[in-house]
Amino acid sequence: MHQTGAMTVPAEHRQVMIASLPQGRLEPSDFAVRTAAVPVPGEGEVLCRTIALTIGAGQRAGLQGSASYAGAPEAGRVMGGTGVAEVMTAAGGLLPGDVVWAPTGWQEYSMHAPKVLTKLDPTIDAAEHLGVLGTNGLTAYFGVRDVGAVQAGDTMVVSAAAGSVGHIAGQIGTILGARVVGIVGSADKARLLTERLGFAAALDRRSSDFRADFKAATPDRIDVYFDNTGGDLLESALFRMNRGGRIACCGVVSQYDTNNPAGGPRGVPGLLINNRVRMEGFLVFDFAHRYDEARAQMSTWMREGRLTALVTEYQGLASAPQAFVDLLAGTTTGTTVVRL
Numbered sequence: 001m002h003q004t005g006a007m008t009v010p011a012e013h014r015q016v017m018i019a020s021l022p023q024g025r026l027e028p029s030d031f032a033v034r035t036a037a038v039p040v041p042g043e044g045e046v047l048c049r050t051i052a053l054t055i056g057a058g059q060r061a062g063l064q065g066s067a068s069y070a071g072a073p074e075a076g077r078v079m080g081g082t083g084v085a086e087v088m089t090a091a092g093g094l095l096p097g098d099v100v101w102a103p104t105g106w107q108e109y110s111m112h113a114p115k116v117l118t119k120l121d122p123t124i125d126a127a128e129h130l131g132v133l134g135t136n137g138l139t140a141y142f143g144v145r146d147v148g149a150v151q152a153g154d155t156m157v158v159s160a161a162a163g164s165v166g167h168i169a170g171q172i173g174t175i176l177g178a179r180v181v182g183i184v185g186s187a188d189k190a191r192l193l194t195e196r197l198g199f200a201a202a203l204d205r206r207s208s209d210f211r212a213d214f215k216a217a218t219p220d221r222i223d224v225y226f227d228n229t230g231g232d233l234l235e236s237a238l239f240r241m242n243r244g245g246r247i248a249c250c251g252v253v254s255q256y257d258t259n260n261p262a263g264g265p266r267g268v269p270g271l272l273i274n275n276r277v278r279m280e281g282f283l284v285f286d287f288a289h290r291y292d293e294a295r296a297q298m299s300t301w302m303r304e305g306r307l308t309a310l311v312t313e314y315q316g317l318a319s320a321p322q323a324f325v326d327l328l329a330g331t332t333t334g335t336t337v338v339r340l
Contacts, residue, residue, distance in 0.1 A: 007088040007096045009047065009109070013038045015078050016106035016320050022063055026328055030063075031079060031106075031321040039111045046091045046112050050104045050317075052126035053083035054134065055324050055336045056164055057228075058251060064261075079106040079320070082135060084126040087117075094119065101129060106320050108340060131335030132168055132302065132309035133295050139250060139284040140168035141294040144176070147248040147282050148224040152177025155220050157237060159205075160228035162189040162310070164335045165250060167197060168298075169226045171307050174198050178224065181217045183233060185330040192333065197308055205233065214240070226250060235265030241277045249281040310334025 012035050019032040041047045059081065063073045083104035087094045092114025094100065101118040104110045120129050131137060143165070144150050156173040160166045161182025170193065173180040182193040182202040190202035201217040203210060214236060223245050225237040230252035237247070252261075272279055287294075301307035312332040314323040320338045327336045 007049075009038055009049075009088055011038060012036065013108035014317055015108070016317060018063070018073075018075050018077055018079050020075050021073055022060075026060060026063070026325055028321040028325055031324075033318050036107075038109045041089050041091070041111050044091050044113070045089070046094055046114050046117060047088040048085035048100065048102050048104065048110050048112060048117070049088055050083045050085045050102075050108055050110065050340050051099070052130060052337050052339045053081050053104055053106060053320070054130040054136070054164075055081065055320065055327055055338065056136070057160075057327060059324070060328055061252070081106050082130065084120065084129050085110070092117075098122075099126075101134065106317065108317060126339070127311045127313065127335065127337045128309060130337055131164065131311055132298055132307065134335075135284055136164040136335050137168050137298055137309075138287070138291055138294050140165045140172055141298060142284060142287040142290070143226060143248045143250050143282060144169050144172045144224075146287070147280050148173075148226055148246050150176045150178050150224050154178040154223035155181065155218055155242075156224040156226065157181045157183065157218065157222050158226040158228070159183045159233045159237075160251070161193055161199070161202065162333045163228060166226070166228050167193070167310050167334055168307070169250075170199050171197055172301075173224070173226070174200075175301060175306055183214075183229075189333065197310075211236070221245075224248070231262055231265070235267060238265060238267040238271050238277075241271065241275050243275045243277075245275065245277045247277060247279040249279060312336050314338045316340065 015036055017032050020030050022030050085102045085104055087098040099120045099122040150173050156178040158166045158170045161170050162184045170180045170182050179200045182199045183205050184190050187204050190204050193199040193202035203213050221242045222240050223242050225247045227234050227249050228251045311334050317340050323336050326332050
């Protein structure tokens with residue numbers, strides 16, 4: 001142990017390393033926990049202790065090499081990720097004890113330039129900062145409001161609708177006056193959407209009657225499709241889009257956990273042209289200058305009881321690989337958070 005300012009820091013900490021790049025589906029054995037020396041901050045650097053971190057399906061795209069913003073996939077380094085952390089050293093206006101959002105990676109301690117850290121309200125739980133007020137909620141907010149341009153009276157369909165982004169996107173659509181239909185991977189998740197989150201309808205994509213159910217749930221066809229999955233579900237939605245419809249392409253989770261992603265869906269570009277459909281991909285970072293706006297609005301909706309944040313929690317850094325596997329298998333709901 002050693003003293004850093006007013007905080008006591010251990011000499012060593014644990015990290016989760018990428019042991020091997022996945023071949024096929026992700027396995028916990030693709031990661032390894034190691035012990036390393038806690039970094040010593042230089043002048044102007046901030047040492048942080050991770051409180052909690054979040055895991056998202058997009059991180060699998062990074063390991064696959066299909067997410068350019070995530071950098072090249074590489075074994076032998078600390079698995080990347082976002083967390084809420086406690087500041088241990090003073091620099092750049094930050095003081096020991098401050099709580100910050102940080103690109104912590106999967107490790108107990110990390111060091112950063114102050115400019116990449118965002119100071120947070122310490123009275124708000126870390127899971128809320130990482131979920132509805134973090135990247136997941138921000139993605140849902142801008143994807144629905146700006147990219148999907150949802151209007152009152154629209155029919156909006158959300159895939160992976162019980163997931164970290166989807167469950168928030170669907171609720172925002174409802175708040176804006178749309179009739180929202182969620183697509184999920186089980187009957188239990190479908191009931192969750194309608195009974196707790198206010199979705200107008202929810203469909204189990206694994207049901208043998210899915211195609212008929214999808215058609216019945218969208219009698220006026222689809223104005224906005226919030227796509228988290230790609231693949232067959234995107235194709236099904238393309239064939240039910242209204243003239244002038246909008247498709248917000250947020251993720252392609254059906255194609256992440258494999259070495260052989262499928263080709264694009266049928267209907268592109270023919271259906272887009274014939275029905276004047278706008279299909280647009282986006283990253284939340286495109287809207288960084290408006291994060292405060294989104295957080296303020298979603299905080300208001302939560303206080304009013306109009307927006308509910310779901311979280312699946314795991315305990316301890318060593319549980320992160322299994323949490324990642326569970327998320328990709330569709331067994332989690334809402335934001336997946338690992339508390340350290």
